[in-house]
Amino acid sequence: xxxxxxxxxxxxxxxxxxxxxxxxxxxxxxxxxxxxxxxxxxxxxxxxxxxxxxxxxxxxxxxxxxxxxxxxxxxxxxxxxxxxxxxxxxxxxxxxxxxxxxxxxxxxxxxxxxxxxxxxxxxxxxxxxxxxxxxxxxxxxxxxxxxxxxxxxxxxxxxxxxxxxxxxxxxxxxxxxxxxxxxxxxxxxxxxxxxxxxxxxxxxxxxxxxxxxxxxxxxxxxxxxxxxxxxxxxxxxxxxxxxxxxxxxxxxxxxxxxxxxxxxxxxxxxxxxxxxxxxxxxxxxxxxxxxxxxxxxxxxxxxxxxxxxxxxxxxxxxxxxxxxxxxxxxxxxxxxxxxxxxxxxxxxxxxxxxxxxxxxxxxxxxxxxxxxxxxxxxxxxxxxxxxxxxxxxxxxxxxxxxxxxxxxxxxxxxxxxxxxxxxxxxxxxxxxxxxxxx
Amino acid sequence: xxxxxxxxxxxxxxxxxxxxxxxxxxxxxxxxxxxxxxxxxxxxxxxxxxxxxxxxxxxxxxxxxxxxxxxxxxxxxxxxxxxxxxxxxxxxxxxxxxxxxxxxxxxxxxxxxxxxxxxxxxxxxxxxxxxxxxxxxxxxxxxxxxxxxxxxxxxxxxxxxxxxxxxxxxxxxxxxxxxxxxxxxxxxxxxxxxxxxxxxxxxxxxxxxxxxxxxxxxxxxxxxxxxxxxxxxxxxxxxxxxxxxxxxxxxxxxxxxxxxxxxxxxxxxxxxxxxxxxxxxxxxxxxxxxxxxxxxxxxxxxxxxxxxxxxxxxxxxxxxxxxxxxxxxxxxxxxxxxxxxxxxxxxxxxxxxxxxxxxxxxxxxxxxxxxxxxxxxxxxxxxxxxxxxxxxxxxxxxxxxxxxxxxxxxxxxxxxxxxxxxxxxxxxxxxxxxxxxx
Numbered sequence: 001x002x003x004x005x006x007x008x009x010x011x012x013x014x015x016x017x018x019x020x021x022x023x024x025x026x027x028x029x030x031x032x033x034x035x036x037x038x039x040x041x042x043x044x045x046x047x048x049x050x051x052x053x054x055x056x057x058x059x060x061x062x063x064x065x066x067x068x069x070x071x072x073x074x075x076x077x078x079x080x081x082x083x084x085x086x087x088x089x090x091x092x093x094x095x096x097x098x099x100x101x102x103x104x105x106x107x108x109x110x111x112x113x114x115x116x117x118x119x120x121x122x123x124x125x126x127x128x129x130x131x132x133x134x135x136x137x138x139x140x141x142x143x144x145x146x147x148x149x150x151x152x153x154x155x156x157x158x159x160x161x162x163x164x165x166x167x168x169x170x171x172x173x174x175x176x177x178x179x180x181x182x183x184x185x186x187x188x189x190x191x192x193x194x195x196x197x198x199x200x201x202x203x204x205x206x207x208x209x210x211x212x213x214x215x216x217x218x219x220x221x222x223x224x225x226x227x228x229x230x231x232x233x234x235x236x237x238x239x240x241x242x243x244x245x246x247x248x249x250x251x252x253x254x255x256x257x258x259x260x261x262x263x264x265x266x267x268x269x270x271x272x273x274x275x276x277x278x279x280x281x282x283x284x285x286x287x288x289x290x291x292x293x294x295x296x297x298x299x300x301x302x303x304x305x306x307x308x309x310x311x312x313x314x315x316x317x318x319x320x321x322x323x324x325x326x327x328x329x330x331x332x333x334x335x336x337x338x339x340x341x342x343x344x345x346x347x348x349x350x351x352x353x354x355x356x357x358x359x360x361x362x363x364x365x366x367x368x369x370x371x372x373x374x375x376x377x378x379x380x381x382x383x384x385x386x387x388x389x390x391x392x393x394x395x396x397x398x399x400x401x402x403x404x405x406x407x408x409x410x411x412x413x414x415x416x417x418x419x420x421x422x423x424x425x426x427x428x429x430x431x432x433x434x435x436x437x438x
Numbered sequence: 439x440x441x442x443x444x445x446x447x448x449x450x451x452x453x454x455x456x457x458x459x460x461x462x463x464x465x466x467x468x469x470x471x472x473x474x475x476x477x478x479x480x481x482x483x484x485x486x487x488x489x490x491x492x493x494x495x496x497x498x499x500x501x502x503x504x505x506x507x508x509x510x511x512x513x514x515x516x517x518x519x520x521x522x523x524x525x526x527x528x529x530x531x532x533x534x535x536x537x538x539x540x541x542x543x544x545x546x547x548x549x550x551x552x553x554x555x556x557x558x559x560x561x562x563x564x565x566x567x568x569x570x571x572x573x574x575x576x577x578x579x580x581x582x583x584x585x586x587x588x589x590x591x592x593x594x595x596x597x598x599x600x601x602x603x604x605x606x607x608x609x610x611x612x613x614x615x616x617x618x619x620x621x622x623x624x625x626x627x628x629x630x631x632x633x634x635x636x637x638x639x640x641x642x643x644x645x646x647x648x649x650x651x652x653x654x655x656x657x658x659x660x661x662x663x664x665x666x667x668x669x670x671x672x673x674x675x676x677x678x679x680x681x682x683x684x685x686x687x688x689x690x691x692x693x694x695x696x697x698x699x700x701x702x703x704x705x706x707x708x709x710x711x712x713x714x715x716x717x718x719x720x721x722x723x724x725x726x727x728x729x730x731x732x733x734x735x736x737x738x739x740x741x742x743x744x745x746x747x748x749x750x751x752x753x754x755x756x757x758x759x760x761x762x763x764x765x766x767x768x769x770x771x772x773x774x775x776x777x778x779x780x781x782x783x784x785x786x787x788x789x790x791x792x793x794x795x796x797x798x799x800x801x802x803x804x805x806x807x808x809x810x811x812x813x814x815x816x817x818x819x820x821x822x823x824x825x826x827x828x829x830x831x832x833x834x835x836x837x838x839x840x841x842x843x844x845x846x847x848x849x850x851x852x853x854x855x856x857x858x859x860x861x862x863x864x865x866x867x868x869x870x871x872x873x874x875x876x
Contacts, residue, residue, distance in 0.1 A: 006754070009524050012484075020481050023481075024479055036812040037812075038813065041462055042458055043461075047447055048447055066507075066524075067507040083521060098446075106454060110818060113455070140817065143817035146796075262797075263797070263800050314442070345476065359700075362588065362701050372474075373474075379548050379584075379586045380580075
């Protein structure tokens with residue numbers, strides 16, 4: 001038999017205690033921030049019917065969906081293109097919209113949900129890019145543009161601050177502004193989508209290569225020229241504001257963006273917010289404000305989201321205003337300080353003097369835990385020195401020793417591992433002594 | 439377009455806020471109990487290489503593994519029997535043993551891990567039986583029989599008590615006792631496995647049908663007769679103890695079981711423990727003590743586990759003693775009181791008097807949250823009565839109102855939704871007032 005492969009599957013990770021502790025702590029912080037903002041916990045299954053996910057993420061996204069093989073007779077009967085009946089969720093948004101459509105009557109009128117859960121993408125693994133990773137989402141269903149968008153951003157910025165991350169900028173735009181921009185610069189409607197895709201690449205390719213990119217999207221040089229010229233101006237945002245003043249869709253988008261800017265500018269702990277009329281974001285379904293959190297420390301966004309009114313219609317639900325955002329928690333964990341040591345162990349490590357002392361040790365560990373104090377029991381029963389080493393390896397705070405003299409005197413030796421001091425404590429007082437440690 | 443199916447995939451569930459809150463609370467209780475017993479958090483990916491899982495669960499189990507379709511060219515090249523490269527985890531034990539083998543040098547000598555995570559089985563869905571469900575596992579790697587088994591059972595019983603469940607019995611046996619029993623009753627070694635399988639069905643089929651069951655496993659009537667006769671005795675356990683006194687494997691098993699009984703009898707909150715020499719448990723890999731938690735309230739076990747020394751060898755690791763157990767948390771949640779209402783909402787619901795008052799409302803909600811008080815902001819801006827209704831629907835504790843007179847007087851009306859009383863609080867004192875509510 002060949003030696004089995006012990007590494008986890010490509011793009012996935014095992015989490016040993018130090019890392020797992022850090023992740024659980026981070027998830028708890030994010031959850032607390034989201035709930036302080038009134039978002040309720042919510043979850044959907046890890047897999048969905050294939051048809052629930054197809055047609056939602058564009059061709060590139062769709063290729064990355066992990067599909068689950070049919071089983072038994074269904075597999076034997078299956079045509080080559082229909083081997084799978086279910087698929088792992090690719091994001092939290094689409095399954096949530098399905099579940100909201102299914103349960104709308106059971107949910108509050110304004111439904112604010114949060115979800116901290118894994119998603120799967122068959123992407124090429126790389127630094128900070130995994131095939132299994134967690135997302136932390138908030139969404140508001142049933143509230144129009146304005147305060148709802150501000151609340152989504154407030155919850156996300158609070159969570160990032162809670163995680164101890166600082167030094168990011170929120171790029172804010174609106175799909176309505178992009179639409180108005182296309183109209184104002186005379187781009188033919190059929191080319192709006194392509195022009196926006198080109199624009200979205202501006203910060204990667206630079207203004208020099210933009211005409212080429214716009215041409216590849218089908219814009220003639222004279223159609224691209226006015227936009228490219230103004231984009232090269234020192235303050236394009238101001239130029240655009242002027243230009244949109246007479247264009248209704250763009251003006252509406254500007255008013256929404258300005259409301260968000262006015263509410264959040266100067267209030268974000270560790271971050272800032274800026275209007276960026278070139279931000280487009282990839283997904284088709286956005287309809288209003290869109291945003292991306294970027295940081296110089298990472299060549300990509302650490303969070304993003306926007307308004308996608310009407311997405312619930314895809315599932316036959318009523319058309320409803322929705323906006324939401326997603327924290328890239330894996331990236332934020334990567335950018336904040338890494339775990340270095342195993343988590344602190346229990347308060348007490350109860351040693352076992354010899355095999356005859358097992359019941360005594362069991363009674364002590366039980367009494368300590370009954371007082372709400374975490375405790376570890378030695379399971380190997382070796383020499384006291386070896387037991388002390390195991391206690392140190394587990395990073396316990398104290399070691400409890402019951403030698404024959406201690407038993408005769410009715411006491412327990414409580415040794416503090418950090419200071420090395422040893423205190424003789426009457427047996428019955430040990431739980432209270434440990435519970436009272438500062 | 440046909441109307442999309444809105445229900446989650448067969449055997450899976452959406453969790454709306456009330457249920458999700460209850461699940462998260464339950465997981466937190468279990469985690470706290472496990473960690474108070476010195477078990478460390480740990481996780482593995484949701485999917486593994488197919489070969490990591492195959493050959494571990496028996497033929498019946500293997501059919502229930504969800505496999506993930508290969509992608510792109512790998513799928514085009516794949517033979518019909520090799521369409522999948524990965525599979526969703528079927529339990530937490532096997533992936534953990536792989537991860538332990540891969541990381542043994544980074545883990546403590548005695549490694550106690552807990553894991554609260556979903557697993558997937560393509561089982562026929564039924565009451566309390568799902569295709570996606572959580573397990574809550576504890577395992578001790580690297581400690582021999584005795585205290586380690588007791589610690590596993592202590593952590594599990596503490597978690598069940600923490601969840602508020604009572605009225606169960608732990609059936610305890612040992613694979614060594616079963617082995618000794620087969621030897622003592624003269625069952626030929628080749629038939630040991632089959633005889634144990636038959637024995638495991640005893641409490642379902644009754645003593646009358648046991649001879650038939652043993653015959654179907656290949657035992658001749660004269661081979662089955664002595665065992666069947668003694669099993670019908672009023673106290674088979676006592677008869678067996680006598681019978682095993684001269685048989686080394688069985689005696690060793692009895693000594694281990696007696697140590698566990700002696701440590702736990704009378705100490706289990708809400709439960710009891712009993713030696714049951716007919717308990718066998720399905721999986722092949724057990725080597726020592728085995729146990730199952732049964733309750734009259736449910737026709738099946740709510741937890742189980744045992745010792746499986748050497749399982750890490752399957753992954754090329756060193757042979758190590760291991761024992762562990764798994765809580766059937768879904769069943770325990772089903773058997774304990776169901777959630778009836780949405781979780782309590784935030785402490786404060788900040789109303790918005792009119793559109794011109796938005797900034798004032800935003801400033802107030804921000805100040806309240808900054809004081810560590812959870813707060814909801816009205817997002818619809820309707821009549822005050824409607825905002826009050828939304829606050830009640832969200833189960834908020836107080837509603838904050840800033841009418842024109844209040845603004846002029848520099849106060850906020852704080853209305854307690856339960857009592858209906860309204861207090862006029864100076865604006866600057868509102869966060870402290872809310873934080874100080876009993």
